[in-house]
Amino acid sequence: MPEYKPRVGIYGFTGCAGDQLLIIHTEDRLLDFFNAVEMRSFVMASSNPLETEIDIAFVEGSISTEEERQHIKEIRDRAGVLVAIGNCAVSGGPQAMFAKDGSFARRLKQVYGDIKFITNPVEGAPLDEVVSVDYYLPGCPISQSQAMALIARLIHGADPEEFPHPVCHECKLNENLCLLLDQKFCLGPLTLGGCHSACPNNGLPCVGCWGPNPDGNFEEQLGLLESFGIPHEDIIRRVRNFGGYKILAHIEKLSGKR
Amino acid sequence: MRILKMKPDFLKEFLMGLEGFGALYGPKRQSGILKYAPIESYDELVLDGENTLLPLKRLFHPMRFDMFRFDSRGFEADYSIFEKRVIIGVHPCEIHGILKLDEVFLVHPPDPYYAGLRKNSAIIGFSCLPAENALCRSTGTDIVAEGFDLFFVDLTDFYLVWVGSSFGYDMILEKEDFFDENVTHEDIQIYIEWREKRNRMFKKSFNFRDMPDIIELSYKSEIWDYFGKKCLSCGQCTMVCPTCNCYNVTDVLDLATETSGRRERMWDSCMFADYSLVAGGHNFRHARADRLKLWYTHKLKAFAHKYGSPACVGCGRCVETCPVDINVLTVSEALTSCEVPEE
Amino acid sequence: MSLSEQIENPFLPEPARIVRQYDLIKDHRFFQIRFIDMNRAMSFDYVPGQFAMLSIPGVGEAPFSISSTPSRPGILEMGIRRTGNLTRALFKKKDNDIVYLRGPYGNGFKIEPMVERDIIIVAGGLGVIPLRSILYFVLDNRDQFDELYFLYGARNPNEFLFKNEFFQIKAREDIDCLYSVDKDTTGDWTENTGVVTSLFQKLPKIDPQTTTAVVCGPPIMYKFVIKELLKLKIPKNMIQMTLERRMKCGVGKCGHCALDHIYTCIDGPIFTYWDTLHFRELI
Amino acid sequence: MAKRDTIEIKPLARVEGNGGIRVEIEDNRIINVEVQILEGPRLFETLVIGKTPEEILSLVPRICAICNLSHKYASLRGLEKALDVRIPEVTDLYRHLMHHGEIIESHSLHLYMLALPDFFGYTNAVEMAVDYGEIVTKALQMKALGNKIMRAIGGRMIHGENPVLGGFGKLPDRECLLSIQTEAKDGLAFALETIEILADLEIPDHMERDTQFLCCKPPHNEYGYYGDVLITSDGKEHPAEDYQSVIEERVVSHSFAKRSSYGGRPFTVGALARVNLLGERLKGEARKAYDGLIHDRWLRNPLYNNFAQAIEQVYSLEGVIETIDRLTTLKEPETAEPNRESGVGTGAVEAPRGTLIHHYMIENGRAVAADYVTPTAMFLDDVEEFIRESGERLISTKTTVDLELQFEMIARAYDPCISCSAHLVTVEYK
Ligand SMILES: Cc1cc2nc3c(=O)[nH]c(=O)nc-3n(C[C@H](O)[C@H](O)[C@H](O)COP(=O)(O)OP(=O)(O)OC[C@H]3O[C@@H](n4cnc5c(N)ncnc54)[C@H](O)[C@@H]3O)c2cc1C
Numbered sequence A: 001m002p003e004y005k006p007r008v009g010i011y012g013f014t015g016c017a018g019d020q021l022l023i024i025h026t027e028d029r030l031l032d033f034f035n036a037v038e039m040r041s042f043v044m045a046s047s048n049p050l051e052t053e054i055d056i057a058f059v060e061g062s063i064s065t066e067e068e069r070q071h072i073k074e075i076r077d078r079a080g081v082l083v084a085i086g087n088c089a090v091s092g093g094p095q096a097m098f099a100k101d102g103s104f105a106r107r108l109k110q111v112y113g114d115i116k117f118i119t120n121p122v123e124g125a126p127l128d129e130v131v132s133v134d135y136y137l138p139g140c141p142i143s144q145s146q147a148m149a150l151i152a153r154l155i156h157g158a159d160p161e162e163f164p165h166p167v168c169h170e171c172k173l174n175e176n177l178c179l180l181l182d183q184k185f186c187l188g189p190l191t192l193g194g195c196h197s198a199c200p201n202n203g204l205p206c207v208g209c210w211g212p213n214p215d216g217n218f219e220e221q222l223g224l225l226e227s228f229g230i231p232h233e234d235i236i237r238r239v240r241n242f243g244g245y246k247i248l249a250h251i252e253k254l255s256g257k258r
Numbered sequence B: 001m002r003i004l005k006m007k008p009d010f011l012k013e014f015l016m017g018l019e020g021f022g023a024l025y026g027p028k029r030q031s032g033i034l035k036y037a038p039i040e041s042y043d044e045l046v047l048d049g050e051n052t053l054l055p056l057k058r059l060f061h062p063m064r065f066d067m068f069r070f071d072s073r074g075f076e077a078d079y080s081i082f083e084k085r086v087i088i089g090v091h092p093c094e095i096h097g098i099l100k101l102d103e104v105f106l107v108h109p110p111d112p113y114y115a116g117l118r119k120n121s122a123i124i125g126f127s128c129l130p131a132e133n134a135l136c137r138s139t140g141t142d143i144v145a146e147g148f149d150l151f152f153v154d155l156t157d158f159y160l161v162w163v164g165s166s167f168g169y170d171m172i173l174e175k176e177d178f179f180d181e182n183v184t185h186e187d188i189q190i191y192i193e194w195r196e197k198r199n200r201m202f203k204k205s206f207n208f209r210d211m212p213d214i215i216e217l218s219y220k221s222e223i224w225d226y227f228g229k230k231c232l233s234c235g236q237c238t239m240v241c242p243t244c245n246c247y248n249v250t251d252v253l254d255l256a257t258e259t260s261g262r263r264e265r266m267w268d269s270c271m272f273a274d275y276s277l278v279a280g281g282h283n284f285r286h287a288r289a290d291r292l293k294l295w296y297t298h299k300l301k302a303f304a305h306k307y308g309s310p311a312c313v314g315c316g317r318c319v320e321t322c323p324v325d326i327n328v329l330t331v332s333e334a335l336t337s338c339e340v341p342e343e
Numbered sequence C: 001m002s003l004s005e006q007i008e009n010p011f012l013p014e015p016a017r018i019v020r021q022y023d024l025i026k027d028h029r030f031f032q033i034r035f036i037d038m039n040r041a042m043s044f045d046y047v048p049g050q051f052a053m054l055s056i057p058g059v060g061e062a063p064f065s066i067s068s069t070p071s072r073p074g075i076l077e078m079g080i081r082r083t084g085n086l087t088r089a090l091f092k093k094k095d096n097d098i099v100y101l102r103g104p105y106g107n108g109f110k111i112e113p114m115v116e117r118d119i120i121i122v123a124g125g126l127g128v129i130p131l132r133s134i135l136y137f138v139l140d141n142r143d144q145f146d147e148l149y150f151l152y153g154a155r156n157p158n159e160f161l162f163k164n165e166f167f168q169i170k171a172r173e174d175i176d177c178l179y180s181v182d183k184d185t186t187g188d189w190t191e192n193t194g195v196v197t198s199l200f201q202k203l204p205k206i207d208p209q210t211t212t213a214v215v216c217g218p219p220i221m222y223k224f225v226i227k228e229l230l231k232l233k234i235p236k237n238m239i240q241m242t243l244e245r246r247m248k249c250g251v252g253k254c255g256h257c258a259l260d261h262i263y264t265c266i267d268g269p270i271f272t273y274w275d276t277l278h279f280r281e282l283i
Numbered sequence D: 001m002a003k004r005d006t007i008e009i010k011p012l013a014r015v016e017g018n019g020g021i022r023v024e025i026e027d028n029r030i031i032n033v034e035v036q037i038l039e040g041p042r043l044f045e046t047l048v049i050g051k052t053p054e055e056i057l058s059l060v061p062r063i064c065a066i067c068n069l070s071h072k073y074a075s076l077r078g079l080e081k082a083l084d085v086r087i088p089e090v091t092d093l094y095r096h097l098m099h100h101g102e103i104i105e106s107h108s109l110h111l112y113m114l115a116l117p118d119f120f121g122y123t124n125a126v127e128m129a130v131d132y133g134e135i136v137t138k139a140l141q142m143k144a145l146g147n148k149i150m151r152a153i154g155g156r157m158i159h160g161e162n163p164v165l166g167g168f169g170k171l172p173d174r175e176c177l178l179s180i181q182t183e184a185k186d187g188l189a190f191a192l193e194t195i196e197i198l199a200d201l202e203i204p205d206h207m208e209r210d211t212q213f214l215c216c217k218p219p220h221n222e223y224g225y226y227g228d229v230l231i232t233s234d235g236k237e238h239p240a241e242d243y244q245s246v247i248e249e250r251v252v253s254h255s256f257a258k259r260s261s262y263g264g265r266p267f268t269v270g271a272l273a274r275v276n277l278l279g280e281r282l283k284g285e286a287r288k289a290y291d292g293l294i295h296d297r298w299l300r301n302p303l304y305n306n307f308a309q310a311i312e313q314v315y316s317l318e319g320v321i322e323t324i325d326r327l328t329t330l331k332e333p334e335t336a337e338p339n340r341e342s343g344v345g346t347g348a349v350e351a352p353r354g355t356l357i358h359h360y361m362i363e364n365g366r367a368v369a370a371d372y373v374t375p376t377a378m379f380l381d382d383v384e385e386f387i388r389e390s391g392e393r394l395i396s397t398k399t400t401v402d403l404e405l406q407f408e409m410i411a412r413a414y415d416p417c418i419s420c421s422a423h424l425v426t427v428e429y430k
């Protein structure tokens, strides 16, 4: 009996395509990946997609038009497992940094004027605002090692493991001196790890691109950064840059406190 | 124990000559940060009182490594981390730290990875003068009597060299003529003066001896809540502490086949929320205050029950590291005075 | 490699075959597992209350109590609830599939304080899985022990584990079995209805000086059961209970199960009630 | 062919992002061509308003992953002008190295993985690998080299935060630079082989028409990927800050990417534009490759963009080797500080697929206006024109070739980057 290969689709919605590109960038392992699965659709890398029932859908990007809303629903209907890959799919991405503040219509007009498009644009939202999502692979862009570990588990029928720790975990394993000690702005403790602390490794602050660490102590960190002379609004603005929808609950708690 | 004398002029040649005993490691500055790393030239070695960012444990209990490879035939241990090494420039508190880890990793059944790294490594200790946050006098770990192969005490005009193992003695034999057996009364006097001078240099101390009881008594203290509110749960304290040993284990599958992959081990921290999470979602230590309490109980009290003394070796790293000033000093101070620290 | 020849590796999982499996109730399955190496299978010596680490390569490893008794060597039995990654993968295995085991770990029940004494076994829900081992152990060595009471409560008849087995035992003369469900959802439940503690009223007069109690159940159950046992005046150090913690190594290295100065995996998972008063985080 | 017919190619495969082509045909005449950019709008220019340069620099690479460092570089040039940051020459050298990395990565991805399968008749590179294993393997190595350079200087493969205003967080050490150099030397041999493979390829001519070209003019009479002056194929030169009067933008309903024209007509940017306008400045092996391949069809046929990319691949590999030679003799630069808090600046660079402009107005350390013009937005009109030309020609000569494939090949030759283009464009001068 020929070995059963899981049917896989890789889809991109609104975003920078960095997560799909990262998969393409796995170079040596890309061929392994293509061999281990039956690649039904990966439009960025291959022609002739076969849009039928699939076992696993990896979906990048936020939902930003009416057409995309319909399309993701359609993918959800025929996918056994749906994985949100990358910050845009998980949290909404940078385009969701003003999520729910009501400025979208004004900003859209500011950019495009009054033109009517063939599909109606909506404010960028994470996939789980529209459909149910089985697994999340955060990051902007996703990390190759996390992605390959998750993909390997899913295509071989095992559940992926989460990494629910702050950036600081890997930051210390990489032997970096903590930027907070120099009173520098760093979002490491508030941000989910998995990036191998890419920014602090270069002496630069974590910008929060993995999205919020659910266990983050937002209140204390805010106080700490304020004590460095960084204004409250600046901090809130910065955590929102990549926090999208997922940061809203934390922000709400904070503003409730103030 | 044998104690010898050596002129400082010989140091470089002696140390660099040890290559035959294993790859040389020692504190070395990389991108401004002091780390234990392979040493290529003598000038790279930093032999003063400064702490490395991560303690010596990183060489024996690696941050991340593969325990096993597995495939359809089963598991096979991966010992590729083993390497013959000579680690130079290890401070007394670091040696004490390793001795504490020995208690965990070498008791039955010994952890083969730790044991293998330990067995293949020689430790060459170096005396140090206390750094800003050194607390080792409080914890009684400022001097060391075991756990090294050689130990160099720098008395400026000469070194006193303690020989702690037969392996250490073999190293001495390599360059026998560098060493002088004749330790005079005068030398002893110099050593004693050095000890006294060193003792006077400690700037910080804490009530280490009474902490076990105080911790026990403070189980319900609101001081834990105060610190719990502050803690960022960044886990840095646990990473930098020489006596934290927790780790997590994860399987990583290969992409190509569904049966092969590796079992990876990586440092974990009791400061992270999922540390005590069990099936069904019950979390024994959801509150930050509880996580901190576990840590400080472990550092300042619990270890003593089993091994005679608590786990803290007074390196001062938690003092240097915690961004919100939670460390053995502030915690013991708060618990002792029953008052939360002033902002 | 010369640096690593002949190293004993306590973390090395050994292959074992799933001999038989069947569903106990929804999401709970019974497994019979035997080491591939027959010598290992026969020499695997354990005490009731101990556990083993079960691995599925690529998914991970987790601790499970051994539910069989060492008095019947060769095959290990486990009762497993499907909760997460590893257990989901385990439930996909078929008979004859290979899993990996290492152990036994933990202290196990202290048998000595039970010998020639009366024994009360109190189980709630899943807690019956480790207690089944001591239950059969006592039955297999029946002459060494005095009276044996087995109290087991489940939420409803559909969640009552090992129903056939336990009702068969009930027929025996040398054991007093008291069963209960919180609520009879089926209508054909013939035993007691009510929480497990309600069974205590049905116990005959107990002599606390000659009785040892063994308890396992969900965290919330301990509180109430212990209260009953104390009412019976059973000494605190004669109440043995089994506790659960997160574990990654099983041999006191990884730290996850630590509390105060003890490691649940080596100093436990069996503790006496007296111990728990000392180590405030135990329950 | 039916009297009235519509060809819909959706999604357009092997390009970055979500797009399609729609061609309407009536009575054997093409009545409408739309290259549709359906990737949702992200309104990036509104996202950076109120932000510090630091935040802007971290956000803009996210416009597009493939050209992420070009966005970073354009942004740096714009912001540094606005705030009068004077970087030392070494810093610029590191940036050029980083840029070469991106060009190598992007061109090799496009050339070997996305475009060559068309010429050789495969649906993707993995299939192509079955018959052309060596090419694909070497192509992957080439891409990996590009990635390695981007990671070394950018900080990570995609969206690295390492390039900061005035300098870098951390620079790669000598060993790393030398290993890059060694790999570049190995890669050069394959890049030259590629030139030979291409020289033998037959290029269809059914879409040929005259068009215009635009690119940055690098200083010092050298070839390069940056410059403060835009040059056009009509021989004119325009200061980069006047880009708005050169590149005329408009909005169309079938695309979230804006459309551009020059002098009222479509134009081409990218490798083909650069090689056509600046090729005479090339030196070394790249010059030899240029001399061997160039002829006047390059001015009329977009498929030559693939060839132009191959030439630039050679140029960039040589650039890497040479830049590292220089860097290893120079001291690491200090990070330069801004001399003012407010100002206006335009940064123009050549992204792999063409001219990219970032324009900022900063007041008291915060952006009050930003404008981005991306290459794909610039050349979309041109793509539509070439598709129209090709369609008319093919229909009228009744060739039986696969129309869809021909259209796709044209669009793909431009290496369109849809994320980049689906942005917004308005500058609000207060
Ligand atoms: C000594 C001992 C004996 C045991 N004996 C048995 C036994 O006999 N039978 C038995 O069935 N079990 C037993 N257990 C429990 C068993 O070890 C666990 O059920 C097992 O580890 C589950 O593994 P898993 O990989 O399937 O679940 P995991 O994937 O580890 O997850 C388990 C559950 O934890 C929760 N969880 C995980 N991560 C999170 C998160 N980030 N946030 C919130 N919740 C989360 C979820 O509810 C999840 O369902 C025993 C445990 C111990 C310590």
Ligand code: SF4
Binding pocket: A167, A168, A169, A171, A172, A176, A177, A178, A179, A180, A186, A187, A188, A189, A197, A200, A205, A206, B234, B236
């Ligand atoms: S530098 Fe940032 S990420 Fe690293 S430990 Fe400090 S706060 Fe955490």
Ligand code: SF4
Binding pocket: B230, B231, B232, B233, B234, B235, B236, B237, B238, B271, B321, B322, B323, B324, B325, B326
């Ligand atoms: S105590 Fe300090 S170092 Fe430790 S986790 Fe809390 S904030 Fe981080």
Ligand code: SF4
Binding pocket: B135, B240, B241, B242, B243, B299, B311, B312, B313, B314, B315, B316, B317, B318, B319, B327, B328
């Ligand atoms: S508790 Fe602090 S001072 Fe003590 S050993 Fe750990 S890090 Fe060093």
